[in-house]
Amino acid sequence: MSPFSVQLPAARLPPFFLNTDHRQRCLAQLRGKQNGLEKYIYLSGLKERDPNLFYEVLLGNMLEIVPILYTPTVGDACSNYSHIWRRPEGLYVTIEDKGRIRQVLQTWPSGLSARIAVVTDGSRILGLGDLGANGLPIAIGKLDLYIGGAGIKPTTTVPICLDVGTNTEKFINDPLYLGVRRKRPGTIEASLFIMDEFMNEFMDAMKDVFPQLVVQFEDFSTDNAFRYLDMFRTKYRCFNDDSRVKCPCEYTDALFEGAVILSGFLNAARIASSAAGTPLSDQRILFFGAGSAGIGVAKQLMSFFTLLGMSEENAKSRIYTVDSKGLITADRKGLQEHKKYFARTDYQGPPLTCLVDIIKYVRPTALLGLSTIRNAFTEEIVRLMAAFNTRPIIFPLSNPVSLCEVDYADAVHWTDGSVVFASGSPYRPIEFEGKVFEPGQGNNMYIFPGIGLGSILCKAKHITDSMIEQAAIALAGSLTEDEASSELVYPRLTRIRDISAEIAVAVIRSAQADEVDENALLRNLSDEALLDYIKAKQWRPTWTHSVPRL
Ligand SMILES: NC(=O)C1=CN([C@@H]2O[C@H](COP(=O)(O)OP(=O)(O)OC[C@H]3O[C@@H](n4cnc5c(N)ncnc54)[C@H](OP(=O)(O)O)[C@@H]3O)[C@@H](O)[C@H]2O)C=CC1
Ligand SMILES: CC(=O)C(=O)O
Numbered sequence: 001m002s003p004f005s006v007q008l009p010a011a012r013l014p015p016f017f018l019n020t021d022h023r024q025r026c027l028a029q030l031r032g033k034q035n036g037l038e039k040y041i042y043l044s045g046l047k048e049r050d051p052n053l054f055y056e057v058l059l060g061n062m063l064e065i066v067p068i069l070y071t072p073t074v075g076d077a078c079s080n081y082s083h084i085w086r087r088p089e090g091l092y093v094t095i096e097d098k099g100r101i102r103q104v105l106q107t108w109p110s111g112l113s114a115r116i117a118v119v120t121d122g123s124r125i126l127g128l129g130d131l132g133a134n135g136l137p138i139a140i141g142k143l144d145l146y147i148g149g150a151g152i153k154p155t156t157t158v159p160i161c162l163d164v165g166t167n168t169e170k171f172i173n174d175p176l177y178l179g180v181r182r183k184r185p186g187t188i189e190a191s192l193f194i195m196d197e198f199m200n201e202f203m204d205a206m207k208d209v210f211p212q213l214v215v216q217f218e219d220f221s222t223d224n225a226f227r228y229l230d231m232f233r234t235k236y237r238c239f240n241d242d243s244r245v246k247c248p249c250e251y252t253d254a255l256f257e258g259a260v261i262l263s264g265f266l267n268a269a270r271i272a273s274s275a276a277g278t279p280l281s282d283q284r285i286l287f288f289g290a291g292s293a294g295i296g297v298a299k300q301l302m303s304f305f306t307l308l309g310m311s312e313e314n315a316k317s318r319i320y321t322v323d324s325k326g327l328i329t330a331d332r333k334g335l336q337e338h339k340k341y342f343a344r345t346d347y348q349g350p351p352l353t354c355l356v357d358i359i360k361y362v363r364p365t366a367l368l369g370l371s372t373i374r375n376a377f378t379e380e381i382v383r384l385m386a387a388f389n390t391r392p393i394i395f396p397l398s399n400p401v402s403l404c405e406v407d408y409a410d411a412v413h414w415t416d417g418s419v420v421f422a423s424g425s426p427y428r429p430i431e432f433e434g435k436v437f438e439p440g441q442g443n444n445m446y447i448f449p450g451i452g453l454g455s456i457l458c459k460a461k462h463i464t465d466s467m468i469e470q471a472a473i474a475l476a477g478s479l480t481e482d483e484a485s486s487e488l489v490y491p492r493l494t495r496i497r498d499i500s501a502e503i504a505v506a507v508i509r510s511a512q513a514d515e516v517d518e519n520a521l522l523r524n525l526s527d528e529a530l531l532d533y534i535k536a537k538q539w540r541p542t543w544t545h546s547v548p549r550l
């Protein structure tokens with residue numbers, strides 16, 4: 001509880017306490033911690049003691065604090081959550097609650113005022129795999145970004161972990177593990193039926209208990225992600241898609257990632273095209289990793305190409321996908337459903353299984369990594385990209401850093417500084433041959449806060465494809481002159497609040513065009529008035545650091 005929000009007798013506080021800058025004290029305490037996990041624990045404690053001070057410190061120090069609350073450190077927090085747990089921070093709905101999920105949700109204090117829930121089942125946390133009940137911090141971290149990055153009110157957010165078990169043996173055997181001690185229901189018909197019943201009951205109960213809520217599904221394993229979104233996309237106010245291109249990637253994590261990568265890719269392609277003197281649309285994009293994230297991003301890029309006037313076939317032909325078995329081709333036996341859409345029909349020859357060979361065959365202008373394979377983009381691969389392209393686009397997007405396909409410094413060195421780079425987790429700028437190089441962070445954190453804010457304010461019934469596309473275009477267009485001349489592909493994180501407000505304008509306009517908005521009051525506002533309205537609605541911490549001693 002904040003010392004400022006309770007009536008403490010003055011003598012209970014040190015005499016000069018109220019006249020010192022607590023933000024500086026918090027930063028000093030934070031910086032005194034030995035490692036990322038300790039910093040995470042410290043910040044979590046600060047949020048509990050004094051939420052206003054916590055968000056004030058976050059807003060003033062985004063570059064330092066976001067990598068702790070979010071990727072990469074949140075990955076450590078999740079992996080170790082049962083050991084570092086201090087206090088209840090979210091809602092757990094377990095498989096054992098089946099039949100009474102409504103009552104469980106009703107225990108959350110702010111039913112009617114809740115606006116955004118991030119829901120994970122812990123089955124694919126970042127690229128770290130099945131972390132079971134330990135997955136909750138990813139939902140908390142995302143919501144901190146909704147709050148910090150867009151100004152969503154903290155009391156309207158709901159982090160939820162669906163604990164249906166874990167297949168990670170070491171957790172089940174860990175005496176401190178906090179989740180239910182059982183394996184996840186399997187994939188035989190009867191187990192799927194039980195899970196479908198559980199998920200249907202959960203979503204029905206969510207709609208009843210939190211009538212104004214938008215649900216973001218986060219870090220479900222690819223098979224579950226596709227399955228549940230297929231079940232729910234037209235029924236509930238979860239992130240949703242009226243897709244022109246029917247391939248199953250409406251899973252929100254992938255949708256947002258698609259939008260954010262589209263945005264960075266647009267800026268990267270402009271840089272690369274102008275260096276090579278080729279048209280923007282003349283791109284060949286190789287996706288290394290074809291799970292929900294890879295296919296989600298591929299879909300978003302290709303749908304943008306169709307907006308540029310390309311036919312669907314032409315747009316699709318620009319995209320190549322690779323999984324653990326190599327280049328995905330249509331003649332492969334037993335190909336999973338989500339991989340079929342982009343499977344190549346034009347490759348004749350023995351299966352291409354090695355990335356070097358695939359790159360020699362495709363000669364991509366852009367190489368995107370969503371594979372969770374650390375250092376998969378070797379020196380040979382990166383040098384090949386540089387040999388084929390004046391400005392090779394290389395986006396190693398797997399999170400956290402420990403799973404990133406190539407480190408920034410290596411990418412810069414191996415391409416003699418020609419790489420156009422964005423990674424999923426943050427890297428620091430580096431100096432190479434007397435020049436400072438600044439990496440981009442291609443992470444959905446740039447987009448979901450603004451989409452959430454816009455959707456809440458216009459009371460969107462669903463989030464349509466065009467809302468997501470317009471959000472991506474607004475993000476791409478949000479670079480300042482300084483950022484563009486530094487060849488950044490994403491704006492600097494310190495501006496995320498303003499960027500989220502601009503994205504929210506684009507999202508609201510698009511919701512209005514698609515007639516899914518229910519807040520008629522916003523329809524007649526000019527863009528300028530709408531931006532002012534959005535900024536006025538952004539929640540800010542009300543903490544003051546200079547309160548006189550009584
Ligand atoms: N930057 C961002 O904003 C975001 C990043 N991500 C990141 O994307 C990554 C992937 O997520 P997701 O799609 O859900 O995960 P999945 O596990 O579903 O997909 C991983 C993909 O990589 C492929 N793969 C695995 N090993 C290899 C290998 N040795 N060679 C080639 N391909 C391989 C898999 O192949 P196969 O299908 O054959 O198993 C699969 O297609 C995660 O690290 C996640 O953190 C996710 C969302 C947003
Ligand atoms: C960033 C993110 O959502 C992921 O890696 O899953």
Ligand SMILES: [Mg+2]
Binds near residue numbers: 219253
């Ligand atoms: Mg995610």
